[in-house]
Amino acid sequence: MRRAVWMTLFLALLLSVPAFAMAEEHTVSPHIPLSENSPSSTELVELPDIFDGTTVVYRGEVIGEAMVRGNWAWLHLNDDAYMERNIEEGAPLGGLNSGMPVWVPAPEVAQIGVFGDYRHEGDIVEVRGVFNAACAEHGGDMDIHAVHLTVIRAGREVDDPVSNGKLWTAIVVILAAAGVYLLDRNLDRIREWLAR
Amino acid sequence: MILRPRRDDHAIVGKYLGKIIVGIGLLMVVPLVTSLVFAEWDTALDFVIGMGACFVFGFGLQVICRTEKDLKWSHGLVVASGSWIAATVLGAIPHWLSGHEGSYLDAMFDIMSGYTTTGLYLIQDLDHISYGLNMWRHVLTYVGGQGIVVIALTFLVKGTAGAYKLYVGEGKDERLLPNVIGTARAIWLVSLTWLAIGTMALAATGLMLGQEPVRALLHSLWVFMGAWSTGGFAPQSYNTMWFHSATYEIICTVIFIAGSFNFALHWAVWQGDRRELRRNIEILSFTATAFITVSVATFGLAHLGIYPDAVNLFRKAFYQVLSGHTTTGFSTIYSRAFVTQWGPVAMLATTVAMAIGASACSTGGGIKGIRIGVLTKAYIQDVRRMISPDSAVVQERYHHIRDIVLEDRIVLTAFTITLAYVTAYAVLTVLGVLFGYDFTAAAFEGVSAASNTGLSCGITAPDMPNLLKWAYIVAMWMGRLEFMSVLALFGHFYAILRGKS
Numbered sequence: 235m236r237r238a239v240w241m242t243l244f245l246a247l248l249l250s251v252p253a254f255a256m257a258e259e260h261t262v263s264p265h266i267p268l269s270e271n272s273p274s275s276t277e278l279v280e281l282p283d284i285f286d287g288t289t290v291v292y293r294g295e296v297i298g299e300a301m302v303r304g305n306w307a308w309l310h311l312n313d314d315a316y317m318e319r320n321i322e323e324g325a326p327l328g329g330l331n332s333g334m335p336v337w338v339p340a341p342e343v344a345q346i347g348v349f350g351d352y353r354h355e356g357d358i359v360e361v362r363g364v365f366n367a368a369c370a371e372h373g374g375d376m377d378i379h380a381v382h383l384t385v386i387r388a389g390r391e392v393d394d395p396v397s398n399g400k401l402w403t404a405i406v407v408i409l410a411a412a413g414v415y416l417l418d419r420n421l422d423r424i425r426e427w428l429a430r
Numbered sequence: 431m432i433l434r435p436r437r438d439d440h441a442i443v444g445k446y447l448g449k450i451i452v453g454i455g456l457l458m459v460v461p462l463v464t465s466l467v468f469a470e471w472d473t474a475l476d477f478v479i480g481m482g483a484c485f486v487f488g489f490g491l492q493v494i495c496r497t498e499k500d501l502k503w504s505h506g507l508v509v510a511s512g513s514w515i516a517a518t519v520l521g522a523i524p525h526w527l528s529g530h531e532g533s534y535l536d537a538m539f540d541i542m543s544g545y546t547t548t549g550l551y552l553i554q555d556l557d558h559i560s561y562g563l564n565m566w567r568h569v570l571t572y573v574g575g576q577g578i579v580v581i582a583l584t585f586l587v588k589g590t591a592g593a594y595k596l597y598v599g600e601g602k603d604e605r606l607l608p609n610v611i612g613t614a615r616a617i618w619l620v621s622l623t624w625l626a627i628g629t630m631a632l633a634a635t636g637l638m639l640g641q642e643p644v645r646a647l648l649h650s651l652w653v654f655m656g657a658w659s660t661g662g663f664a665p666q667s668y669n670t671m672w673f674h675s676a677t678y679e680i681i682c683t684v685i686f687i688a689g690s691f692n693f694a695l696h697w698a699v700w701q702g703d704r705r706e707l708r709r710n711i712e713i714l715s716f717t718a719t720a721f722i723t724v725s726v727a728t729f730g731l732a733h734l735g736i737y738p739d740a741v742n743l744f745r746k747a748f749y750q751v752l753s754g755h756t757t758t759g760f761s762t763i764y765s766r767a768f769v770t771q772w773g774p775v776a777m778l779a780t781t782v783a784m785a786i787g788a789s790a791c792s793t794g795g796g797i798k799g800i801r802i803g804v805l806t807k808a809y810i811q812d813v814r815r816m817i818s819p820d821s822a823v824v825q826e827r828y829h830h831i832r833d834i835v836l837e838d839r840i841v842l843t844a845f846t847i848t849l850a851y852v853t854a855y856a857v858l859t860v861l862g863v864l865f866g867y868d869f870t871a872a873a874f875e876g877v878s879a880a881s882n883t884g885l886s887c888g889i890t891a892p893d894m895p896n897l898l899k900w901a902y903i904v905a906m907w908m909g910r911l912e913f914m915s916v917l918a919l920f921g922h923f924y925a926i927l928r929g930k931s
Contacts, residue, residue: 301640407482
């Protein structure tokens, strides 16, 4: 266990070196508002009977990846509070994610340049398709079947800069942990020494 | 007469609590390395700070609480329940520092949900969180499934007689091997073997479904951890609907059903005793209640005519209800769809399945199959006694690893714990109704929290009342530890305040 603790402390201190180099000020791209979806994914989930089988125009940030299955592909489009800017870029907290799976022809996926994740704000795309409250083709999943998609806004890389405050806190906490660890290991010796 | 704990009692509790918290700190190495590999520097710092805080607290306690005395029963229970609280408070640091939580309470909610393998979450913008933080969510649910104390017993605590008291304090009482440390290691052997096989199966499926190799591998690992631990956390907000695949659902179902089985059962099968699978009372009980609840949910959904055909109807009902029954919490429908599509009959069937829950000494929660089996046998025994001649000796038996005679004390224990769960379910339901939620929804969410399931019908959200968040945190904690350890902790504090010197 002793070796594991020392290795961990060493690893943590090593980490501080590149983290120092990464420390910089937070920058955010200009905010360009996009029109809200009508219906939104929340409305589709709340009122599935009303929209079932209707053609909807739906817009959202492409998340994660495109999963190509033969001539078609799955996309997941989020139309939540983070579709234009995510928390790492300074967006305010806006609740849990919400979005809708979209089934599109595989060649359409080639238009997508960026998928949303920790390091990226994904492309915002618009699809026109049929909403299925319980899709017969896809195991009863709620989805939209679209035949075409349009990229409304290209995605981008997202920077998550290291804050200096966090860096110094890490160093102080690790040094304190090393100190307490050494004290724990040598307490009996220290007591003997003091007793003499 | 209640005695006030002495200095030695505090020292013993503090020493072992310290060891377990050091274990939590060491656990953070996994997400830290993940962050470093993917160059997520800010996330890596969150884990360095979290790890350092665990070490300061853990080693600090060991400095202050120096003793060579071994644990007594009361110590074991207090350490087990106390360690889950301390691990939650300290484990929440990386979540809070990530900026994705609305408050420290929300961060603690997510951590307690992870450790207790519940799966409810308040983390915001899950679809944009780092690989490191996602790894932490799933590692803590995987470790929580085996038990925080089990990991400490395996790696940090030397083989003392008191170790068994810690193990029992965490809601487990099966000895797979004569030595409790050996038992803890056997649990890990079983879990890691399943981890290797399950992850490979899911990764291969993910690749075939069109995932990129790195994402397929990470998702398979995390989904495995969520399934095996019956935790229900998934890497994306869409949960397992993300994959849109019957094959993925089947593999997940196999894993979470296996995860919901008693470790003693796993060990018996591991040792070659496959007959145990057919005879064990928990398997029989689970099969019966799963059949009933899936049938009722299927009937309710068929009546509403939501799904276009019988295959899709059964697929949805089977996956959701079994996920609830095993207290996993995976879903292939939206949370709100339970209310807007499923309706009260299917929701109540799922609620009952969640309330019954998984097997004892497993990764799951709920009342547990063995107690339902024992109580059913007790009713059968009473009925048989009523209709038998006075001179007849009626004695029921059941099989759980070995044949066991149904004694009154076994029935009483099963009844007491069942009553505790039912009370917790009722309290949370009433609380939810008092906050203005519909009865069916309040019962669904409350049972889901107290049975450590994690299916949600939309109540659990960052803007839910703080009091309800606290209530769910306490319910998840008490439900996972099966109440006794938590009551022992309350008793410990009462003794400090009011006990005789």
